Amino acid sequence: MGNFPEIFAASVLGLIFGSFLNVVIHRLPKAILKDADASLNCLLWPGSTAPCCGEKLYWYENIPVISWLVLGGNCGHCKKPITPRYILVELLTGVAFAWSIWVYGLGITGSVYALFFAMAITLFFIDLETFLLPDRLTLAMLWLGLSAAAMGYLPISPVDAILGACLGYLLPWAINAVYYAVRKHDGFGGGDFKLLAAFGAWLGWAEIVPILCGASIIGLIVIGLVSIVKRERLLMSQALPFGPFLILSGLSFVIGGA
Numbered sequence: 059m060g061n062f063p064e065i066f067a068a069s070v071l072g073l074i075f076g077s078f079l080n081v082v083i084h085r086l087p088k089a090i091l092k093d094a095d096a097s098l099n100c101l102l103w104p105g106s107t108a109p110c111c112g113e114k115l116y117w118y119e120n121i122p123v124i125s126w127l128v129l130g131g132n133c134g135h136c137k138k139p140i141t142p143r144y145i146l147v148e149l150l151t152g153v154a155f156a157w158s159i160w161v162y163g164l165g166i167t168g169s170v171y172a173l174f175f176a177m178a179i180t181l182f183f184i185d186l187e188t189f190l191l192p193d194r195l196t197l198a199m200l201w202l203g204l205s206a207a208a209m210g211y212l213p214i215s216p217v218d219a220i221l222g223a224c225l226g227y228l229l230p231w232a233i234n235a236v237y238y239a240v241r242k243h244d245g246f247g248g249g250d251f252k253l254l255a256a257f258g259a260w261l262g263w264a265e266i267v268p269i270l271c272g273a274s275i276i277g278l279i280v281i282g283l284v285s286i287v288k289r290e291r292l293l294m295s296q297a298l299p300f301g302p303f304l305i306l307s308g309l310s311f312v313i314g315g316a
């Protein structure tokens with residue numbers, strides 16, 4: 059358990075880190091689509107630019123949450139509205155960092171969980187916006203979980219983490235193979251297998267089926283709500299990535315199991 063100053067410091071660090079995650083969400087998919095083996099230098103250089111018009115940002119336009127609020131959600135240069143995703147990612151990362159330190163204390167376990175949440179938040183928004191789940195992120199999440207379990211920083215044993223990763227990959231792969239045989243097109247993307255494998259490494263094999271069921275239920279509810287709002291029937295296979303549902307379901311097990 060972290061104390062109040064530690065939790066407060068973690069939340070501020072999370073807001074700042076969230077600002078960097080927004081850059082990753084904006085630039086990583088573009089870099090991958092251009093070149094699958096693209097160097098990640100693009101995430102650090104050039105410095106922060108406006109997503110709309112590419113203008114360089116002044117330091118005061120780059121303060122997490124505050125800049126977005128002060129500018130009224132609009133770009134300071136071209137005045138176009140900036141997606142609320144920017145402030146949302148910063149706030150979520152701030153809360154995730156604070157939660158990690160609150161629950162696991164200031165130490166390696168708390169930091170490892172903060173990093174895990176940062177990757178999950180980034181994957182959530184990248185998949186939502188581009189239908190991509192970059193290997194660099196899903197595999198980083200997988201290896202971080204396996205290493206943390208091997209070194210005893212997770213509540214599950216290393217064997218459980220390895221079995222979780224294997225089952226997390228194989229179960230959706232097998233479901234997809236059956237689906238493909240019947241429907242002649244994929245039900246899941248390969249990124250979904252790696253994402254569920256990563257959650258398996260963090261939560262163990264026993265949570266794989268519950269996560270998959272949870273994701274399907276969340277997916278059906280969201281599709282139902284979207285259909286009502288849009289007043290048209292939305293099919294399971296169209297227009298929605300599965301990754302965000304997997305992430306929502308997986309995170310609820312991480313938070314619920316803490």
Ligand SMILES: [Zn+2]
Pocket residue numbers: 108109110111112113133134135136137138
């Ligand atoms: Zn602009």
